[in-house]
Amino acid sequence: MSDITLGTAVAAAPEAVPRTAPLSQIGLVGWLRANLFSSWINSAVTLLVLYFVVRWAIGFVEWGVINAVWSVPNNQTQVCRDLKGTGACWAVITEKHRFILFGTYPYEEHWRPALCVLLFVGLYIVSAMRRFWRKELALVWIGVLTLIGALMWGGVFGLSYVPQERWGGLVITLILATFGLAFAFPLAIMVALGRRSSLPAIKALCVVYVELIRGVPLISLLFMASVMFPLFLPEGMNIDKLLRAQIAIILFAGAYLAEVVRGGLQALPKGQYEAADALGLSYWQKTGFIILPQALRLVIPPLVNTFIGFFKDTSLVLIIGIFDLLTAGKTAIIEPAWQGFGVEVYLTVGAIYFVFCFAMSKYSQGLEAELNRHRVR
Amino acid sequence: MSQTTMDPRLLRAPPKRKLRLSWADERVRGIVWQILVVGLFGAIFYWLWSNTVHNLEVRRIATGFGFLDREAGLPIGESLIEYSPTDTYLRALLVGLLNTLKVAVVGIVLATVLGTLVGIARLSRNWLLSKVAGVYIEVIRDLPLLLQLLFWYSIMQSLPGPRQSLNPVEGVFLSNRGLKLPWLEWQDAHTYALLAFVAGAVGTWLWSRRATALRLQDGKPRPVWPAALGLLVGLPLVVWFAFGAPWTVDWPALRGFNFRGGLTVTPEYFALLLGLVLYTAGFIAEIVRAGIQAVPHGQWEAAQALGLRRGAVLKRIVLPQALRVIIPPMTSQYLNITKNSSLAVAIGYQDIVSIANTVLNQTGQAIEGIAIIMLVYLTISLSISLFMNWYNARIALVER
Numbered sequence: 001m002s003d004i005t006l007g008t009a010v011a012a013a014p015e016a017v018p019r020t021a022p023l024s025q026i027g028l029v030g031w032l033r034a035n036l037f038s039s040w041i042n043s044a045v046t047l048l049v050l051y052f053v054v055r056w057a058i059g060f061v062e063w064g065v066i067n068a069v070w071s072v073p074n075n076q077t078q079v080c081r082d083l084k085g086t087g088a089c090w091a092v093i094t095e096k097h098r099f100i101l102f103g104t105y106p107y108e109e110h111w112r113p114a115l116c117v118l119l120f121v122g123l124y125i126v127s128a129m130r131r132f133w134r135k136e137l138a139l140v141w142i143g144v145l146t147l148i149g150a151l152m153w154g155g156v157f158g159l160s161y162v163p164q165e166r167w168g169g170l171v172i173t174l175i176l177a178t179f180g181l182a183f184a185f186p187l188a189i190m191v192a193l194g195r196r197s198s199l200p201a202i203k204a205l206c207v208v209y210v211e212l213i214r215g216v217p218l219i220s221l222l223f224m225a226s227v228m229f230p231l232f233l234p235e236g237m238n239i240d241k242l243l244r245a246q247i248a249i250i251l252f253a254g255a256y257l258a259e260v261v262r263g264g265l266q267a268l269p270k271g272q273y274e275a276a277d278a279l280g281l282s283y284w285q286k287t288g289f290i291i292l293p294q295a296l297r298l299v300i301p302p303l304v305n306t307f308i309g310f311f312k313d314t315s316l317v318l319i320i321g322i323f324d325l326l327t328a329g330k331t332a333i334i335e336p337a338w339q340g341f342g343v344e345v346y347l348t349v350g351a352i353y354f355v356f357c358f359a360m361s362k363y364s365q366g367l368e369a370e371l372n373r374h375r376v377r
Numbered sequence: 378m379s380q381t382t383m384d385p386r387l388l389r390a391p392p393k394r395k396l397r398l399s400w401a402d403e404r405v406r407g408i409v410w411q412i413l414v415v416g417l418f419g420a421i422f423y424w425l426w427s428n429t430v431h432n433l434e435v436r437r438i439a440t441g442f443g444f445l446d447r448e449a450g451l452p453i454g455e456s457l458i459e460y461s462p463t464d465t466y467l468r469a470l471l472v473g474l475l476n477t478l479k480v481a482v483v484g485i486v487l488a489t490v491l492g493t494l495v496g497i498a499r500l501s502r503n504w505l506l507s508k509v510a511g512v513y514i515e516v517i518r519d520l521p522l523l524l525q526l527l528f529w530y531s532i533m534q535s536l537p538g539p540r541q542s543l544n545p546v547e548g549v550f551l552s553n554r555g556l557k558l559p560w561l562e563w564q565d566a567h568t569y570a571l572l573a574f575v576a577g578a579v580g581t582w583l584w585s586r587r588a589t590a591l592r593l594q595d596g597k598p599r600p601v602w603p604a605a606l607g608l609l610v611g612l613p614l615v616v617w618f619a620f621g622a623p624w625t626v627d628w629p630a631l632r633g634f635n636f637r638g639g640l641t642v643t644p645e646y647f648a649l650l651l652g653l654v655l656y657t658a659g660f661i662a663e664i665v666r667a668g669i670q671a672v673p674h675g676q677w678e679a680a681q682a683l684g685l686r687r688g689a690v691l692k693r694i695v696l697p698q699a700l701r702v703i704i705p706p707m708t709s710q711y712l713n714i715t716k717n718s719s720l721a722v723a724i725g726y727q728d729i730v731s732i733a734n735t736v737l738n739q740t741g742q743a744i745e746g747i748a749i750i751m752l753v754y755l756t757i758s759l760s761i762s763l764f765m766n767w768y769n770a771r772i773a774l775v776e777r
Contacts, residue, residue, distance in 0.1 A: 342531025
């Protein structure tokens, strides 16, 4: 059958030479036809979306660049108000950017929190590289976090002492997120192991902890930390507000991370547990050498996603009045001269959050692809 | 494998060992560990508890929920039920709870619709549409929700006043006093028509079940749509006409410095709802996309090979399978939207957290106030979980 058709085809076109595909199928035209104008309804959708995107982009450029006011002398914001919303007042950022980034930290000492932010970023980058994933990384973390503490408080190496109440801005957000992560992660591993434990009392404790925390909003925990926590402690003993909020965030993140880790523990084939038992390993040997290294590797992408959510959630400390990046932004526009320029400030603060979260999100996607390379066909 | 083919030696119960009082016995170790851990936690809780009792005595704060019967003296801007500041704290908290439910329920419905649309747009073969949806998802998910809420609220506040309000469609006004919409003047006839509609929906559901059962018996298809049309549209219309077809629309109109009439959506509610819906829709879109992509391509091809139309393939083959992947993460998004509605306190919408917070500041009953907040959210979370688990079990793959 196939021989016959082949034969006739060859007979019908003896001079057949390889031809290139028609111009309408390849190159830019082909791509446009396939992806934007494949049918009349598709063309209509393309044009409609294009119209809105272009219109919105032009509007944004007009507002944010062409009509914008970039600076005003001595808080004279009348120029901005005269625009009546047709242009952005970036002068608020020019004027207040130091306040938004560093809060009420002494002005001449701003290089210290700035250096801390760089140290944090450096720490994240080093931790993200797979070649540094070894035990020494824990020492690096301890070292860098101690250095950051020394820089922020001062009082050593000739640095002036800055009380914690004056810290603020981006560095508080990074402190809450990083310290929260550093403590919540070990807690989460313990809770996840406890929830899979065969000891009923320990299992029950872990289940109650996880379900209780996951059932209530973070705000209620933060309220608890700010209003109720002082009642828990003996008279005279007082923990400062930032630390209380930090504890609430650690407890909150611990419960969510524990569920992610538990997912990894469950996904591991039962044979791994049984093989470790058969080798006569003790519970902690089994967990430390066999189970955790494999289980954690399985859940790295969801872990990073949880980190992103958790980084964003640190902004909730605004509600109990802790001076993080978002609170600094909100406070910057309380002054009567600058009232009403919330949109500009929130766009700027949003851009900072976006840079951090987007980097983490892209990293997580890249890592997921790399870890799944053996599955790609 | 059935029991009879199994090796009889495997069926024997393992020999019972006596508990030896030695560290080498695994069970003894387990019991000791549990006693230690539970004892430690018990001691910590006892310590915290005794501190609290002592502190409360020193500060002369009475414990208990007796304060709920006292007069609140607390003004509340918007309420679904009758409320005045002379009512009790209990009623104020009830108003807060209803406000939370109002934003959560509406938010869940709108976020599901928007999220599904964006998720489908992300999968579209149209490159531009897919990219726009992708950018939306990426940007919205990488910004803190609280920041988005503050952003929308500051936009609401910077809108012009009622006199210069934006008027995109006749009867719809957007100003810094909120959104004004025309609204039907509610009368008894409308209530009865609504009841007729609900009865019609139940009737349609019963008929479609019956039609399927009959079709399974003799193979003849029976159309559902004429019955659905009659029951869902006809019946309410008949009821409405029976009551004389009353129809008055309440148009909002500018009187002096503010609007009269019409339905008001306050700026706080509008900003909160907008923020919650846009944020959660980004997550739901990803869930929907992942769910549809989880259905293997062979399922589409096999269904097409059977000669099913595209709509039927989607409805009968792809969606039932995609839903199994979609439902569990969707549940947690619904829980998130409910819990995230507590951020209302930051923009001044009076939900349960905001009102309980005011109450605890007024009365000093910190423990009771926070206990109420936690209890409310735990109840809502557990109810949503139970419902979604039931639904999930209903549509789950029946395995042997």
